Amino acid sequence: MADTIKLEISRYSPETDAAPHFQSFEVPFRRDWVVLDALNYIKDKQDGSLTYRWSCRMGICGSCGMLVNGEPKLTCATFLADYAPASIRVEPLRNFPIVRDLVIAMNDFMRKFQKMKPWLIRKEEKPVSEGEYLQTPEQLDAYKQFSMCINCMLCYAACPVYGLDPLFAGPAAIALAQRYNLDSRDQGAKDRFPVLSQHDAIWGCTFVGECTRVCPKHVDPAGAIQQYKLTAALDWVKSVVMPWGGK
Amino acid sequence: MDVTTHDVLLVGGGGAGLRAAIAVSELNPNLKIAVVSKVYPMRSHTVSAEGGAAGVIKSDDSLDEHAYDTISGGDWLCDQDAVEAFVNEAPQELLQLEHWGCPWSRQDDGHIAVRPFGGMKKMRTWFAADKTGFHMLHTLFQTTMKYNSIFRYDEWFVTKLLVDDGRVQGVVAIELMSGKIQAITAKSVILCAGGCGRVFPFTTNASIKTGDGMGLAYRAGAPLKDMEFIQYHPTGLPFTGILITEAARAEGGYLVNKDGYRYLQDYNLGTPTAKPVLRSMELGPRDRLSQAFVKEQEKGRTIDGPYGPVVHLDLRHLGEKLINAKLPFVRELCTKYQNVDPVHELIPVRPVIHYMMGGVSTDINGATPLPGLFAAGEVACVSINGANRLGSNSLPELLVFGARAGKAAAEFASSAKPISNSILAQAFDEQRRIENQFLRNTTGRERTSTIREEMQQTMETSAGIYRTESSLAAGAKTLRHLQERSDNLALDDHSLTFNTDLVAALELSFMLDVAESMVQSALQRTESRGAHQRTDFPKRNDEKFLAHSVVFRAADGRPRVEYLPVRITRWPPGERVYGQPAQKASAS
Ligand SMILES: Cc1cc2nc3c(=O)[nH]c(=O)nc-3n(C[C@H](O)[C@H](O)[C@H](O)COP(=O)(O)OP(=O)(O)OC[C@H]3O[C@@H](n4cnc5c(N)ncnc54)[C@H](O)[C@@H]3O)c2cc1C
Ligand code: SF4
Numbered sequence: 119m120a121d122t123i124k125l126e127i128s129r130y131s132p133e134t135d136a137a138p139h140f141q142s143f144e145v146p147f148r149r150d151w152v153v154l155d156a157l158n159y160i161k162d163k164q165d166g167s168l169t170y171r172w173s174c175r176m177g178i179c180g181s182c183g184m185l186v187n188g189e190p191k192l193t194c195a196t197f198l199a200d201y202a203p204a205s206i207r208v209e210p211l212r213n214f215p216i217v218r219d220l221v222i223a224m225n226d227f228m229r230k231f232q233k234m235k236p237w238l239i240r241k242e243e244k245p246v247s248e249g250e251y252l253q254t255p256e257q258l259d260a261y262k263q264f265s266m267c268i269n270c271m272l273c274y275a276a277c278p279v280y281g282l283d284p285l286f287a288g289p290a291a292i293a294l295a296q297r298y299n300l301d302s303r304d305q306g307a308k309d310r311f312p313v314l315s316q317h318d319a320i321w322g323c324t325f326v327g328e329c330t331r332v333c334p335k336h337v338d339p340a341g342a343i344q345q346y347k348l349t350a351a352l353d354w355v356k357s358v359v360m361p362w363g364g365k
Numbered sequence: 366m367d368v369t370t371h372d373v374l375l376v377g378g379g380g381a382g383l384r385a386a387i388a389v390s391e392l393n394p395n396l397k398i399a400v401v402s403k404v405y406p407m408r409s410h411t412v413s414a415e416g417g418a419a420g421v422i423k424s425d426d427s428l429d430e431h432a433y434d435t436i437s438g439g440d441w442l443c444d445q446d447a448v449e450a451f452v453n454e455a456p457q458e459l460l461q462l463e464h465w466g467c468p469w470s471r472q473d474d475g476h477i478a479v480r481p482f483g484g485m486k487k488m489r490t491w492f493a494a495d496k497t498g499f500h501m502l503h504t505l506f507q508t509t510m511k512y513n514s515i516f517r518y519d520e521w522f523v524t525k526l527l528v529d530d531g532r533v534q535g536v537v538a539i540e541l542m543s544g545k546i547q548a549i550t551a552k553s554v555i556l557c558a559g560g561c562g563r564v565f566p567f568t569t570n571a572s573i574k575t576g577d578g579m580g581l582a583y584r585a586g587a588p589l590k591d592m593e594f595i596q597y598h599p600t601g602l603p604f605t606g607i608l609i610t611e612a613a614r615a616e617g618g619y620l621v622n623k624d625g626y627r628y629l630q631d632y633n634l635g636t637p638t639a640k641p642v643l644r645s646m647e648l649g650p651r652d653r654l655s656q657a658f659v660k661e662q663e664k665g666r667t668i669d670g671p672y673g674p675v676v677h678l679d680l681r682h683l684g685e686k687l688i689n690a691k692l693p694f695v696r697e698l699c700t701k702y703q704n705v706d707p708v709h710e711l712i713p714v715r716p717v718i719h720y721m722m723g724g725v726s727t728d729i730n731g732a733t734p735l736p737g738l739f740a741a742g743e744v745a746c747v748s749i750n751g752a753n754r755l756g757s758n759s760l761p762e763l764l765v766f767g768a769r770a771g772k773a774a775a776e777f778a779s780s781a782k783p784i785s786n787s788i789l790a791q792a793f794d795e796q797r798r799i800e801n802q803f804l805r806n807t808t809g810r811e812r813t814s815t816i817r818e819e820m821q822q823t824m825e826t827s828a829g830i831y832r833t834e835s836s837l838a839a840g841a842k843t844l845r846h847l848q849e850r851s852d853n854l855a856l857d858d859h860s861l862t863f864n865t866d867l868v869a870a871l872e873l874s875f876m877l878d879v880a881e882s883m884v885q886s887a888l889q890r891t892e893s894r895g896a897h898q899r900t901d902f903p904k905r906n907d908e909k910f911l912a913h914s915v916v917f918r919a920a921d922g923r924p925r926v927e928y929l930p931v932r933i934t935r936w937p938p939g940e941r942v943y944g945q946p947a948q949k950a951s952a953s
């Protein structure tokens with residue numbers, strides 16, 4: 119039928135289900151609807167217990183990541199029309215514990231993210247009354263891309279390494295550490311080094327590049343990881359050749 | 366029941382809440398701080414702000430000019446002492462954010478760049494491309510991670526303020542992940558719960574902006590102020606309500622009607638020029654631009670679209686290079702959601718509910734009349750926004766008054782008496798209410814989404830861009846009826862784990878209170894001022910209404926309105942002039 123579309127949605131409640139299962143819903147097909155609109159329609163009109171996160175509906179808050187036909191997507195930016203007339207499968211993001219239906223637990227990321235010391239570190243703070251730290255547009259460009267991360271977790275769902283080794287810090291956390299390391303105002307790269315250079319933090323990445331492919335904000339976490347590995351390897355060589363050097 | 370205890374508790378982890386949390390930490394690192402937020406802080410709605418944040422920094426500008434623009438923009442309903450504090454502290458706050466790492470856009474020489482914005486006579490709007498709120502929020506959030514004294518309750522929903530002995534001493538909240546209901550006590554509480562655009566059907570506001578903070582305060586006995594002043598933004602995408610930032614016009618975009626005519630020239634907003642002129646035409650204030658849209662519609666000069674009438678925003682003459690450099694998010698949103706590329710095509714837009722000028726009544730330090738309760742950000746009304754907020758004043762407001770409220774709440778907590786023992790009984794009652802009214806209730810008959818839709822439609826027809834006595838009176842009546850029906854909600858979801866059906870029901874009850882307070886305040890303000898336009902009382906009436914409406918929740922749950930004088934310091938009420946005359950006036 120052209121005027122409706124079928125969604126197969128993964129349902130799971132830890133209170134009643136042993137494992138996730140699929141449930142089908144039929145919703146009106148509208149050209150300007152995104153997958154999230156269809157979920158909202160179901161929740162409002164058919165089943166108020168359908169559980170998922172969303173907020174901004176404009177691709178910036180990072181809440182609404184799910185698998186759409188197996189691909190990590192922001193559902194507020196994924197149109198039904200791109201899949202119609204076939205039915206669409208909606209599942210929670212892969213590689214995370216499922217809390218309920220389409221909601222995953224992301225505390226692991228939050229913990230790893232904080233360990234990266236994602237804040238500006240200065241040896242000496244200039245008083246605010248003395249004005250801004252100067253930064254040219256070129257210096258801004260050096261880290262800008264990595265500052266665009268909305269913490270949507272799509273890259274974690276796409277990352278084969280995170281799936282196998284949950285100790286791996288993961289694409290976004292590393293990209294965000296690099297966001298500060300590359301900021302001309304920051305002097306904290308050394309403080310971040312111990313965490314970033316730990317075996318599991320970064321070396322697990324095998325450059326599959328899936329993270330960069332699925333990232334809706336063009337952050338290029340794979341690039342961040344590659345770049346950091348190079349710096350870290352150089353630092354390591356330096357520290358072997360001149361054990362006190364660079365410290 | 367579990368109880369946890371802190372010194373200062375924040376409801377909300379958006380721009381205002383996080384700024385307040387840091388202020389408390391920096392004032393006294395020994396104070397234990399809790400940030401309770403119904404979403405992870407970086408999901409808060411501050412993330413959506415696009416255009417920028419105003420603060421005087423360039424040598425051709427002055428604090429007095431920023432103050433004057435704000436006060437005239439607010440149609441003289443702003444408290445001028447608050448505006449003076451605001452313009453004074455905004456630049457420092459924005460610089461502080463720079464020192465914390467905010468990636469502000471820069472000039473070639475490395476200094477902060479500024480852009481023009483609606484209603485502002487000078488260029489003073491700081492920006493981080495067109496993702497200003499996103500960068501501000503993430504900078505603040507990441508910065509809070511370095512303070513050990515800040516404890517976060519991520520994805521906890523606050524349902525009630527605990528009041529005993531005449532002061533607020535904490536909250537009851539639900540942990541969404543587990544369904545656990547518990548008391549979180551504190552010696553002072555700061556509401557930073559954001560705005561309430563979702564009481565209307567068509568809004569730029571995220572789904573979380575349901576006025577919970579206003580509802581919490583109102584029910585605890587703290588009054589709401591100036592609730593009739595609700596801002597329509599003139600340029601939202603039809604259907605989604607996604608905002609096309611004012612920066613698009615500040616960079617030189619035109620608003621045109623179906624004949625390609627820049628119609629704003631017909632509404633006392635100046636004469637068209639190729640390059641944007643400050644405080645003129647497309648850079649007039651939002652209330653006047655949204656009202657002009659309705660007039661154009663009445664003249665039959667708008668364009669009919671699938672979601673009602675629209676006008677066009679034309680950016681084509683700006684060229685691809687400028688659009689990519691200054692407005693990349695606008696281009697992304699238009700191509701993704703509207704299937705229109707602004708480099709080559711016209712963008713259909715219409716006015717959309719955007720911002721709440723009113724809110725929990727506070728003084729200049731964020732204190733509400735209820736001891737122990739503070740408020741800052743969009744949830745609060747200090748008031749610096751008066752009858753119409755100027756674009757790019759809200760983000761700096763979060764910082765200035767977030768920091769002020771943080772300091773005041775920290776001081777209050779440092780000298781406050783210990784938490785009363787009787788608080789726990791109240792928390793138990795609240796737990797029982799939630800269980801009985803929602804989770805265990807099997808006799809309910811009404812659907813949350815149905816009542817919500819009816820409320821939203823009621824608000825649009827009764828309290829939209831133009832209002833009358835009869836539209837408002839009818840709206841008030843319908844809302845009363847919806848209040849009664851909402852006592853009888855039937856949830857589909859009775860489980861404990863991440864129950865968003867329960868959250869939606871609780872949000873609805875806050876929204877209904879907020880909606881009633883808006884309509885009642887609008888009904889009693891028989892004048893037109895800023896965003897409050899009464900077709901039956903088209904003139905501003907300073908004799909009677911140079912005053913804030915202050916609305917209390919009466920014992921029967923109905924709103925009761927009182928008035929408070931506006932604080933005038935140096936700018937006696939005058940006429941709001943935009944367009945070329947304003948340019949002349951600026952020379953004086
Ligand atoms: C699309 C858009 C663009 C904008 N652009 C600009 C701009 O360019 N310049 C400008 O100055 N202003 C702009 N604004 C306005 C400005 O962004 C907002 O006014 C401001 O961000 C509000 O911040 P806040 O901290 O008060 O609230 P929010 O950021 O909305 O945060 C509210 C917090 O409260 C929490 N909360 C709410 N209820 C509860 C509850 N019951 N229990 C627990 N937690 C709760 C939420 O989880 C959230 O953390 C824009 C607004 C919109 C909608
Ligand atoms: S790097 Fe991209 S995909 Fe990963 S969390 Fe950030 S925005 Fe999402």
Ligand code: FES
Binds near residue numbers: 176
């Ligand atoms: S709802 Fe915010 S990113 Fe999709």
